[in-house]
Amino acid sequence: MDTLHLALNAVTVIFIAATMFAAGLGATVPALRGVFTNVPLLLLALLANMVIIPLLGWGIGALLDLPSASLVALVLVASSPGGPFGAKLAMVQNGDVVAGAAMQVLLASLGSLTFAPTVNGILTAAGIGTDVSLDVGALVRTVALLQLVPFAIGLLMRRYATPTAQSWHPTASAVSNITFLIVLAGMLLGNWRAVVDLFGSLSLLAGFLFAAAAFGVGTLLATGPTVRRTTMGGVASVRNAGPTLAAIGLAFDDQTAVLGALAGVLLSGLAAALPIATLLSRRRQAPAVPGADQGTPPARTHP
Numbered sequence: 001m002d003t004l005h006l007a008l009n010a011v012t013v014i015f016i017a018a019t020m021f022a023a024g025l026g027a028t029v030p031a032l033r034g035v036f037t038n039v040p041l042l043l044l045a046l047l048a049n050m051v052i053i054p055l056l057g058w059g060i061g062a063l064l065d066l067p068s069a070s071l072v073a074l075v076l077v078a079s080s081p082g083g084p085f086g087a088k089l090a091m092v093q094n095g096d097v098v099a100g101a102a103m104q105v106l107l108a109s110l111g112s113l114t115f116a117p118t119v120n121g122i123l124t125a126a127g128i129g130t131d132v133s134l135d136v137g138a139l140v141r142t143v144a145l146l147q148l149v150p151f152a153i154g155l156l157m158r159r160y161a162t163p164t165a166q167s168w169h170p171t172a173s174a175v176s177n178i179t180f181l182i183v184l185a186g187m188l189l190g191n192w193r194a195v196v197d198l199f200g201s202l203s204l205l206a207g208f209l210f211a212a213a214a215f216g217v218g219t220l221l222a223t224g225p226t227v228r229r230t231t232m233g234g235v236a237s238v239r240n241a242g243p244t245l246a247a248i249g250l251a252f253d254d255q256t257a258v259l260g261a262l263a264g265v266l267l268s269g270l271a272a273a274l275p276i277a278t279l280l281s282r283r284r285q286a287p288a289v290p291g292a293d294q295g296t297p298p299a300r301t302h303p
Helices: 002-025 029-036 039-063 068-078 085-092 097-125 136-160 162-198 203-220 226-237 241-251 256-283
Strands: none
Touching: 002 085, 002 097, 002 136, 002 162, 029 097, 029 136, 039 068, 039 097, 039 203, 039 226, 068 097, 068 203, 068 241, 068 256, 085 097, 085 162, 085 226, 085 256, 097 136, 097 226, 097 241, 136 162, 136 241, 162 256, 203 226, 203 256, 226 256, 241 256
């Protein structure tokens, strides 16, 4: 089991790096500049992911009267933006991949700083006074290594070695697609007992409703064309599992109940977000082309 766990971790790292590398290969500097200079888009994304969605997670947990372990797991997930599946959902829905990848990296970086105080504030208000303290430096380094660096390398290749970048893009996308499926299968196989134990409770429903509602919040609180707005919705609907796992290990002593609830919330959330992205893809005749005004060629990517 330890060997399988290590293998899944290795595939997950490859998936994250390949996804961000592929996103970088398909990006252009003018398109990226357009994202980071769009102040309304940035402010709305920060408001949605840093404030509204954490409160949404708490609200859904309170509304469904979840047990403390499930409520803790949902609050941890809701308070941790910038999940690497966000860029993948942008690819799945044929969305604005450049904006999705850029926003994902930004949210993951800022989320490394805001995660602990956000969780502490919500859990204290909810009457669960466990103090969460994390190594912020380690979280930032992880985001930089696995997300920012591959994206930057792909972006530089696209700018200074365009023919090579275009020839490598299909391979990088294929690696991302294959490892994505392996990670999903590994999550299901590795956590099926924990998920089965949640049957009969409302924890799985809470994770599903949370992801669907977060998709809606992220879409509504965005600017630009529909394809960019739904991309922001996808980024908002999937959260960053790294800080949540670290918090469970440090603040909750790897409690089995919290870990099981976390697995259920994450998987049921993907069960809500993936079909939405797939439906959007089927309704679009052609993928959104980030930086189309700059003449960026389209590049369709399917999972």
